[in-house]
Amino acid sequence: MLLTIKNLSVRIKGQEKAGPIIADVDVQIRPNEIVAVVGASGSGKTTTGLAVMRLLDPALGVTAGKIILEDQQDLLALPASEMNRIRGSKISMVFQDPLSAFNPVLTVGYQIDEVFKYHTSHPGKRIRSMTQEWLQRVGIPEPQRVYHSYPHQLSGGMRQRAMIAMAMALQPRLIIADEPTSNLDVTLQARILELFQELRETQDVSILFITHDLGLVKRLCDRVYVMNKGRVIESGKSTEVFAAPRESYTQQLLKAVSV
Amino acid sequence: MLLDLKNIKKYYTVKKGSLFQQRVMVRAVDDISLSINAGENLGLVGESGSGKTTLGRVILKLFPATSGRFYFQDQDMTRPGRDQLRRFRQSVQMIFQDPYNSLDPRFTIRRSLAEALVLERPVPKKTDRDIRMRDILSAVGLVGDILDRYPHEFSGGERQRIAIARALMLRPRLLILDEATSSLDVLIQEQILDYLRRLQSEFKLTYLFISHDLRVVKKICSRVAVMVQGRLVEWGPASAVFENPLHPYTRQLMTAALEYRTGIQDLKIRWPDKSDLIDKGNGHFVLDY
Amino acid sequence: MSWVGMVILGLLYTGAIFADFISPYSYRDENRDYSYCPPTPIRVKDRDGRWQWPFVYGVTMRFDQYYRRVYEIDETQKYPLKIFIRTEPYKIFGLIPGSRRLFGVEDPGRLYLWGADARGRDLFSRILYGGRVSLFIGLIGVSISFTIGLIIGGIAGYFGGRIDNILMRICEMFMMVPGFYLLLALRAVVPPDFNSVQVFVSIVVILAFIGWAGLARVIRGMCLSLREREYVLAAKAMGQSDLAIILKHILPHTLSYSVVAIMLSIPSYIIMESALSLLGLGIQDPFASWGNLLSEAMGIVQIKFAPWILLPGLFIFLSVMAFNVIGDALRDYWDPRFKTGQRNL
Numbered sequence: 001m002l003l004t005i006k007n008l009s010v011r012i013k014g015q016e017k018a019g020p021i022i023a024d025v026d027v028q029i030r031p032n033e034i035v036a037v038v039g040a041s042g043s044g045k046t047t048t049g050l051a052v053m054r055l056l057d058p059a060l061g062v063t064a065g066k067i068i069l070e071d072q073q074d075l076l077a078l079p080a081s082e083m084n085r086i087r088g089s090k091i092s093m094v095f096q097d098p099l100s101a102f103n104p105v106l107t108v109g110y111q112i113d114e115v116f117k118y119h120t121s122h123p124g125k126r127i128r129s130m131t132q133e134w135l136q137r138v139g140i141p142e143p144q145r146v147y148h149s150y151p152h153q154l155s156g157g158m159r160q161r162a163m164i165a166m167a168m169a170l171q172p173r174l175i176i177a178d179e180p181t182s183n184l185d186v187t188l189q190a191r192i193l194e195l196f197q198e199l200r201e202t203q204d205v206s207i208l209f210i211t212h213d214l215g216l217v218k219r220l221c222d223r224v225y226v227m228n229k230g231r232v233i234e235s236g237k238s239t240e241v242f243a244a245p246r247e248s249y250t251q252q253l254l255k256a257v258s259v
Numbered sequence: 260m261l262l263d264l265k266n267i268k269k270y271y272t273v274k275k276g277s278l279f280q281q282r283v284m285v286r287a288v289d290d291i292s293l294s295i296n297a298g299e300n301l302g303l304v305g306e307s308g309s310g311k312t313t314l315g316r317v318i319l320k321l322f323p324a325t326s327g328r329f330y331f332q333d334q335d336m337t338r339p340g341r342d343q344l345r346r347f348r349q350s351v352q353m354i355f356q357d358p359y360n361s362l363d364p365r366f367t368i369r370r371s372l373a374e375a376l377v378l379e380r381p382v383p384k385k386t387d388r389d390i391r392m393r394d395i396l397s398a399v400g401l402v403g404d405i406l407d408r409y410p411h412e413f414s415g416g417e418r419q420r421i422a423i424a425r426a427l428m429l430r431p432r433l434l435i436l437d438e439a440t441s442s443l444d445v446l447i448q449e450q451i452l453d454y455l456r457r458l459q460s461e462f463k464l465t466y467l468f469i470s471h472d473l474r475v476v477k478k479i480c481s482r483v484a485v486m487v488q489g490r491l492v493e494w495g496p497a498s499a500v501f502e503n504p505l506h507p508y509t510r511q512l513m514t515a516a517l518e519y520r521t522g523i524q525d526l527k528i529r530w531p532d533k534s535d536l537i538d539k540g541n542g543h544f545v546l547d548y
Numbered sequence: 549m550s551w552v553g554m555v556i557l558g559l560l561y562t563g564a565i566f567a568d569f570i571s572p573y574s575y576r577d578e579n580r581d582y583s584y585c586p587p588t589p590i591r592v593k594d595r596d597g598r599w600q601w602p603f604v605y606g607v608t609m610r611f612d613q614y615y616r617r618v619y620e621i622d623e624t625q626k627y628p629l630k631i632f633i634r635t636e637p638y639k640i641f642g643l644i645p646g647s648r649r650l651f652g653v654e655d656p657g658r659l660y661l662w663g664a665d666a667r668g669r670d671l672f673s674r675i676l677y678g679g680r681v682s683l684f685i686g687l688i689g690v691s692i693s694f695t696i697g698l699i700i701g702g703i704a705g706y707f708g709g710r711i712d713n714i715l716m717r718i719c720e721m722f723m724m725v726p727g728f729y730l731l732l733a734l735r736a737v738v739p740p741d742f743n744s745v746q747v748f749v750s751i752v753v754i755l756a757f758i759g760w761a762g763l764a765r766v767i768r769g770m771c772l773s774l775r776e777r778e779y780v781l782a783a784k785a786m787g788q789s790d791l792a793i794i795l796k797h798i799l800p801h802t803l804s805y806s807v808v809a810i811m812l813s814i815p816s817y818i819i820m821e822s823a824l825s826l827l828g829l830g831i832q833d834p835f836a837s838w839g840n841l842l843s844e845a846m847g848i849v850q851i852k853f854a855p856w857i858l859l860p861g862l863f864i865f866l867s868v869m870a871f872n873v874i875g876d877a878l879r880d881y882w883d884p885r886f887k888t889g890q891r892n893l
Contacts (some may be wrong), residue, residue, distance in 0.1 A: 040444040041415075084285075168331055185306040186471055190515035202317040212444045215474065259474050259517045319785050348787040355778040363779040365800055371779075378787035422782075429786065 001071055002206050003029040003052070003091075003174055008065035009046055010056065021047050021060060022230040027208075028223075034200055034207045036238070038253065048227070049176045051076075052208070053082050053093055070173070079125035089119045089246035091169040096179040098159035102151040108159075109135075109147030112166045119170055134165040138195060146220045157188035164195065168203070175199075176208045181216065193220055208258065215257030218242060226250050260333065260464055261433060262295040262318065267327035269310075269317050274362060287313040289489035295482075297373035297432070298459040300459075300466040301498065302480030304473055304512065305455070311537035315437045315469045319353050320344070332432070345378050355436035360420035369406040372396075375428035395424045398461065399454055416447035418456065427462060435467045438516060440475055445511040449477050452479055477501055482542075491536065495543030505545040550877030560867055564679030566639050567588055571673035572659050574653035576834040579658065579668035581609060584621055584854040587663045602629040604659055616853075617691040625655030639689030663856035665844055674765055674836045683839035683867060685752055685821045686814035692756035694810055697763030698802070702766070702794045705771020716768065730758055731820065735829050751830060755820055758849040763809055770802045815868035822864055839863050 004008035011020040017162055029035045039045040052067055054075065063160040067075040069090065075083065078156050085095075090120055095101045102111060116127040128147075135143035138161040148185040159182060167175050177196070196207055197220060209217055217224065218238065225235040226249065234247045245251045269288040274281070287310045295301045307335045317324045319337075329337045331347060339347055355361040364387045372392045374384055383391070389406070396405055399420040408519045410418055419439060426434060436455075438447040456479065458464060470476050476483060477497065484494035485508065493506040501517075511522040529548055536544035563570060583683040590602045606625025612618045633652040639645050653659045661672040734754045738747065774780065775798060783793050822839030824830035826846075831837040841860035844850065850857050 001542065076489065139355055147314040187521065188472065190519050190521045193519050194521055216519060230448060252446060252449070256449040259476065259477060316781075321781060321784055345787060348785065351785075353782070353785055355782065361778040361782055363783075363797055367780075372790065374783060375786050379793075407572055425782070427784075 001028055002031045002033070002069075003027075003208075004066075004068040004071070005048065006051065006066045006068070008048065008051060008066070008067065009063045010044075010060050010064055013059055013061040018199075020063070020230055022051075022227075024161070025065070025223055025230075026229075026230070027231055027235075029206050030129070030212070031173065031206055032200060033223065034196065034209060034217075034221045036209045036211065036214075036221035036224045037227060038211055038214050038217065038224060040212055042229075043227040043229040045212075045227050046178055049093070049178050049208060049210045052174075052176060053087060053091060055093070069097070085119070087116050088169040089171070090172050091174045091176065092170070092172045093196045094160075094163050094167045094177040094180045096182050097152060098163045098183075101158065101163055105149055105247070107148055108154065109149075112162070112169055113144055113184060115166060131169065134169055135162065137164045138168070138226060139191065140165070156184055157191070160184060160192060161195070164199075168199065168238060171203060172205060174206050174208060176210070178210045179212070180209075182211075196220065208256045213257060214253045215259075218257070226253065227240055260294050261297045261331070262293075262467075264291060264293045264318070265330075267291045267314070267317060267329065268291075268325045269313055269322075270325045286310075286489045287333060288317060291327075291486075291489075291491050293494070294438055295433070295467060295489065297465050298463075299481075299482055300468060300480040302483045303467060303469045303486060304471065304476055304477035304483060305486035306471055306512075308488070309486040311469045311486045312437055314486070314515040315353065315435050315467065318467070319351060320347065321434060335505060343459040348378055349429045350431050350433040351433045351435065352429055353435040354419065354422050354426060354439040356441055358415040358422065358442060359410075361422045362418060362425075363417050367407055370438070371410075371421070372406075372425050372428055375425050379429075391428065392424075394437060395427050396421070398427070398458065399424050414447075415443055419443065419451055420486060422489070423451075424460070427458070429432075430462070431464070431467050433467060435469065437469045441470065441472060448475060469518075473501075473513065477517075485512065490530070490546070492528070492546040492548075493544065494536070495539075496541065497543055497544060499543040503543075505539065505543070506548050550874050553873035553877070556866055556870040557874070560679055560863070561683055561702065561868070563676045564683050565760055566678060567673075568646065568649075568838035570696035571635075571670070571676045572649060572661070573673040574638060575669065575674050575677040575836045577669060577673070579664075582607070582619075582658055582660070582664050583666055584617065584850075585609070585658070585660050585664040586657075586854070588658065588660045590629060590659075590661075599687060603627060604629065604657055606657055625657070627653040627659075628713050629653060629659070633689050634716070649873065651695040661814055662859055663854060665841075666850075666855060671815075671841075671856060671859060674841055675738070676768050677840070678838045678841050679863065681748060681825075681831055681835070682821055682839065682864065685748070685755070686817040686871075689752045689756045689759065689817045690814055692753070692761035692811050694763060694806065697760040698767055698799060698806065700760065701764035701767025701768060702771055702799050702802075705773050706790065706794050706798060708772065708775075712768065712772075716765065719761045722758065724767075725758070725874040727758045728820070728823070731755065731824060732827075732829065735824065747846070748831060751821060755817055759813065759817075763806070763852040766805065766809070767802050770805065771798050774801055775799045783792040808875050811871055811878060815871045818864060818867060845868075 008025040009020050009023045012018060012161055020066055025048055027035065027048065031210060037045045037048060047056065051062060052075065057095060062076055069075055075086070090191065102108065110130040112134070113127050116122060132143040132147055140146050140158055140161050146154060146158060146162065154162065181192050185194065193216065201207055209221060211217060221238050223236065224238045224241050225232050226247065227233065228249050234241060234245065234250045241250065242254065245254055267288055268290055270284055271287050272287050287518045291314060303311045303314065316322065328335070336347055337344065365374050369392065373388060376388065392406060396402070401417065401420055413421065440451055443451065452475065455466065459466065466481055468476055468477070482495065483497050483500040485492050485506065487508050491507045493500060493504065500509065501513065504513050507526060508528055509525055514520050514522040531547040536546050539545055569670060585607060587608060590604060592600060592602055594600050594875040604627045606627065607619050608622045609617055609619050626764055629651055630653065631651050632648045635649050635652065637645055637647045640818050644649055662669050663671050665674065700715055700719070704712040731754055736753065738750045744752065780793060780797050784796055821837060822832055822842065825837045825839030826843045831840045838860040845857040
């Protein structure tokens with residue numbers, strides 16, 4: 001098992017009376033698997049993803065649970081310096097809005113290089129060629145030009161692909177993608193979804209795909225977890241869940257995305 | 260015919276570059292001819308940059324078109340006089356995409372709804388106003404203490420419903436929905452679509468549904484028009500366009516939106532000289548490709 | 549910190565408004581026998597150490613060998629402090645007659661809380677009266693320049709295009725002119741036979757006409773982006789007139805910036821007036837303003853032998869600081885906290 005989230009509960013610090021943000025969440029991700037966490041806004045799906053990366057808002061606190069990576073270490077128990085080493089190299093994240101995820105005053109290439117510089121000791125030239133290789137692999141047509149461009153000079157689709165390149169740079173075992181296609185046009189969206197599928201097939205990587213749109217992940221994911229009000233209410237192999245959803249909430253979601 | 264657009268164009272110049280500014284002409288809407296009949300729902304689809312939002316705002320008369328003719332309820336509204344414009348504004352309203360900004364956050368709901376009555380003659384009395392507001396709010400499923408609250412106290416879906424209520428205060432004939440469901444979760448989208456269907460028969464509305472989300476368009480629209488780069492490439496009955504898309508761009512759009520697959524990579528659209536659409540029978544028109 | 553500022557301003561403005569009542573003397577009440585008399589402390593114990601009702605010792609003046617004035621405390625003369633003392637009649641704001649003051653001493657005793665100036669006028673009283681000019685010049689000036697700035701900025705930002713261009717060029721012309729020199733030049737144009745009130749008004753008007761440009765530019769920038777908001781488009785689609793949209797939808801959203809800008813620019817009016825009066829071009833004797841009072845402190849002789857004469861400067865400092873502190877606090881209160889809100893959970 002690549003990642004096991006067990007009994008995870010998160011609440012706002014100091015607000016015991018208000019309910020928890022997420023409670024008793026169990027998620028399992030195997031190697032080379034695409035797992036979808038689906039729910040409405042406020043269901044806790046993003047909190048779950050951020051908790052894995054230990055990037056939760058400082059106002060929130062984990063009150064229970066473990067997040068076990070590769071059946072070995074509990075990410076929640078690691079010291080901050082260890083976690084820093086894992087972020088980017090073993091687990092990385094792709095966010096919803098690529099424009100705000102990139103630093104606007106630095107070129108895209110520089111920012112992807114930074115990932116290499118922080119985690120490896122390769123020489124500069126080698127880093128540059130690796131970055132450009134990844135830009136090409138995610139389907140960016142002119143990697144050299146994009147390498148030297150600033151985020152605002154690229155189209156939305158290119159930016160998102162650059163962000164995926166940055167996430168893939170050190171060949172992590174898990175990518176957490178939080179609504180990665182919400183700001184994109186449908187054709188771009190389809191391309192990014194296909195890119196994820198390609199990555200799953202050619203690289204040794206799993207993807208945790210967080211979204212509110214069940215339709216997006218129907219074809220893409222192997223397993224699905226449905227969240228509502230902070231809890232996982234249904235989960236299983238996607239073919240089974242979509243064919244015979246048990247919970248009425250899941251049925252409603254499926255009906256909403258039927259075409 | 261409720262709305263009839265003939266050869267509408269909206270061009271504007273944009274300065275590109277930071278120091279040496281070149282003037283570039285943007286053809287946001289490039290020779291569009293389109294018509295909507297009362298009671299039918301037209302879906303206007305396209306990706307960002309297609310010009311569909313600009314076309315929507317031209318129809319709403321937020322700004323004038325560069326050229327073309329505009330007929331509403333069989334009257335020439337290309338350059339309306341003051342009274343004509345006033346009646347037009349009462350007949351055509353728009354629901355916007357962003358529920359967080361479509362209501363002024365400093366206005367109470369009552370004040371936002373009351374703003375819709377600014378054009379009404381004779382000016383309705385205060386007591387009548389409140390009754391009307393409550394009636395319309397309950398038609399969109401909002402009951403209870405709503406009027407004295409502020410937009411931030413409501414969720415995105417509720418705010419969209421309030422925006423719909425505001426539009427309905429004027430008793431319009433045509434309601435333009437500009438990506439009205441795009442910022443909402445899928446379940447809330449369903450809910451809003453439900454309300455829209457119910458309101459349509461109750462208030463005798465016609466919808467112009469502008470969206471890039473074909474799934475939603477398929478659920479509510481009887482006719483569909485596809486726009487790319489300011490031009491219309493295909494239109495017709497929803498069943499025809501969805502099941503048998505003719506133009507390569509439409510086909511690519513359908514595959515991406517409904518099957519989440521990419522179709523043709525690097526699609527190059529051939530723009531013929533004439534922008535007239537060819538009739539393929541059954542009301543299904545396509546641009547020559 | 550901002551509470552401190554608000555308290556200070558509260559005290560200063562109360563003092564200024566009720567100067568007639570609070571100060572022991574009128575601003576023009578002079579007694580040349582007591583020129584540059586040092587402060588007369590209010591005592592509660594007499595020389596035997598017994599508690600007494602607050603009083604003031606008399607002061608005698610004699611000339612020393614260099615014909616300089618030397619003031620000595622004469623403990624034989626005791627003048628008790630009187631509350632609600634009856635004095636010469638005066639008129640609050642020139643309208644409401646009154647004849648009592650909060651505290652003072654009977655003649656021939658003199659109560660110089662903070663010392664006397666060259667003509668024997670009580671500095672404490674003069675500072676209170678001076679506050680009227682210095683403090684209110686800011687308020688009045690700001691209300692004029694901000695009204696102009698908001699309207700012009702709002703129109704330029706909302707309409708854009710040519711109107712925006714023209715208005716902004718006019719704005720820049722105003723901003724180009726070095727403010728202080730323009731002030732001097734315009735002041736020279738004011739007829740010399742204006743009485744002090746008219747001079748005051750004309751100074752305010754002049755300052756206001758210079759000051760609107762900076763605000764107009766910022767408001768215009770804000771309006772340019774605000775006009776694209778959906779609620780503005782909705783209002784247009786519902787038939788609201790442009791003027792109504794600017795007044796009801798756009799300008800209220802610039803409020804958070806505007807109020808802070810107002811708070812932070814009042815001090816510059818206070819300082820401008822002080823500078824002008826210091827040079828003798830503003831409020832003239834016998835009327836008092838803090839800048840005017842400071843002009844009497846421009847000689848080394850005065851500062852060395854009558855250092856209390858510099859006190860008006862402290863008041864200018866205090867009021868400017870108070871406005872700045874409150875302005876900062878308002879800005880902090882309005883901006884980040886409202887924008888953080890809830891993170892995407």
